[in-house]
Each structure stands twice: as structure tokens, then as C-alpha cells.
Amino acid sequence: xxxxxxxxxxxxxxxxxxxxxxxxxxxxxxxxxxxxxxxxxxxxxxxxxxxxxxxxxxxxxxxxxxxxxxxxxxxxxxxxxxxxxxxxxxxxxxxxxxxxxxxxxxxxxxxxxx
Amino acid sequence: xxxxxxxxxxxxxxxxxxxxxxxxxxxxxxxxxxxxxxxxxxxxxxxxxxxxxxxxxxxxxxxxxxxxxxxxxxxxxxxxxxxxxxxxxxxxxxxxxxxxxxxxxxxxxxxxxxxxxxxxxxxxxxxxxxxxxxxxxxxxxxxxxxxxxxxxxxxxxxxxxxxxxxxxxxxxxxxxxxxxxxxxx
Numbered sequence: 167x168x169x170x171x172x173x174x175x176x177x178x179x180x181x182x183x184x185x186x187x188x189x190x191x192x193x194x195x196x197x198x199x200x201x202x203x204x205x206x207x208x209x210x211x212x213x214x215x216x217x218x219x220x221x222x223x224x225x226x227x228x229x230x231x232x233x234x235x236x237x238x239x240x241x242x243x244x245x246x247x248x249x250x251x252x253x254x255x256x257x258x259x260x261x262x263x264x265x266x267x268x269x270x271x272x273x274x275x276x277x278x279x280x
Numbered sequence: 281x282x283x284x285x286x287x288x289x290x291x292x293x294x295x296x297x298x299x300x301x302x303x304x305x306x307x308x309x310x311x312x313x314x315x316x317x318x319x320x321x322x323x324x325x326x327x328x329x330x331x332x333x334x335x336x337x338x339x340x341x342x343x344x345x346x347x348x349x350x351x352x353x354x355x356x357x358x359x360x361x362x363x364x365x366x367x368x369x370x371x372x373x374x375x376x377x378x379x380x381x382x383x384x385x386x387x388x389x390x391x392x393x394x395x396x397x398x399x400x401x402x403x404x405x406x407x408x409x410x411x412x413x414x415x416x417x418x419x420x421x422x423x424x425x426x427x428x429x430x431x432x433x434x435x436x437x438x439x440x441x442x443x444x445x446x447x448x449x450x451x452x453x454x455x456x457x458x459x460x461x462x463x464x465x
Contacts, residue, residue: 201450204453204457212317212407214310215313215317216312217326226304228330
């Protein structure tokens, strides 16, 4: 290799490096051709892999079952929530009545003592 | 499926979990493929794909589209499960694509076919030597065809960081291949 060829090779390597640096910091610049080619090669060895049909169907059915259970769970949960609200309301009403009754009795007793 | 359809589908599935099947049908291939490339075997790929979709079904009511697409949300679930899987087994992720890649060769002559297959094998070995994060980036970019922004949302990094990582990954891969005597020109 002559000195001229060596210099030309050095210049080419340096320009490649510069292109890579520019590409790394500037999203609008395309990748250098060498890396672009490598990217193409990588794409070829990383294909989209489909799941086996039996697995796909089985998982789909299991998810559908889980969804149904979840749906009935939500319905039961809602019913339980309504029932709980009703119970709390009745209980609250009873407590309020009891408190009012106690106050009334206490007041009556104090009035009678006077 | 358009964005509008997907949004409507997600909202419908939130109200009625029985509608989740449409989302499953749309994404199962991509999620399985991603997991398969990350774990390297069918058995674990099936197990983790199942867990991804069951988790998605149970967490769907809490999903909100805050600039992160639904697909990225799903990949994020898969990403976390795969990370746990690797942590549990304390082993490096494998990209065992031998079966897949050996299926076909378009080279017309046996010598050429052998040479192409040899190059593919070296390339797969080179990818295996990369650290798990870089392997994941390559899978998301090339197998799943996601943008840097989407990959960033899945991996929890900025778009710029992904771009930079992608560049460094290709450079490292080229170096690995040179060590094995494979020059990509």
C-alpha cells in the first residue's frame, strides 16, 4: 500500500467516524451506510415469531373465562356495595334514634329533679 | 386498527372485560415475538405471554393514555416480567433463533447458501454477546418495528438516549463481528 493509499484510507476512516458522531447527536441525519447495512443484516436474523396456534387459542379462551369471572365479580361487588350502604344507613338511623332517646330521657330526668 | 378504534376498544374493555379479547387478538403475536426473542425458548415465551395478558386484563381499569400508547404499556408489562425472569434465573438472555433462521435460505447455490448461513450464525452469536439492554433494543427496533420514542417509553429512557444507545449497539456489534472475522460492508 502506497503512502497515498494509506492517507486516503485514513481520511476515509476519519470521515466515517465523523459521520457516525454526527448521526449519533442529530436525529435528522441518516445512519452511516456501513451501520445501515449492518442494521439490515440484523433485521434479517430477528424475524417476527408467531405463537403456536394451539397456544394462541388456549390463552384466548383462558382470558375470556377470566374476563367473565371478573365481570361477575364486578356485579357481585356492586350488589355487595349497595347492600352495605343500606345496612350502614339503617344502622346510622338506629344509632341516631337511640342517641336522641337518651338525650330526651336525660333531659326529662334533669327537669324532674329540679 | 386505527388509533380511534383502539381507544374505543380499550374503553369498551374497561367497562366490559369480555371485550378484552379484541385487544388480545391484535397484540398477541407481537408480544409473543418480543418475549420469545428475549427468553429464547417457546416454553417460557408462552408462560410469560400468558402472564403479560392476564396482568394487562387485571390492570386495564387503571390504564390511562397519557401520551404512552397502549402497545407501549403492554410491552412495558412484558419487559418487567422478562426482567424478573432473568433476575430469577440469573442467566443471560439468549437470542436463540437457530430454528427460525434455518428455515429458509434464498441463496441459489449451495456454497452461497452455506456462506450466508454462516454469516447469519455469526451475526446471531454477535447479538448474544451484547448486554441484555442492547439485545432488547434490537428486538424492539427490528422485530417489533417500534420507533425510538416508543422504545424509550418501554425501556424508561428518552428518545435521544435510545438513539444514542442504538448507535453504540451497532458499533459494538460491528466490533464483535470483526473479532469473529465477519466484515459487514
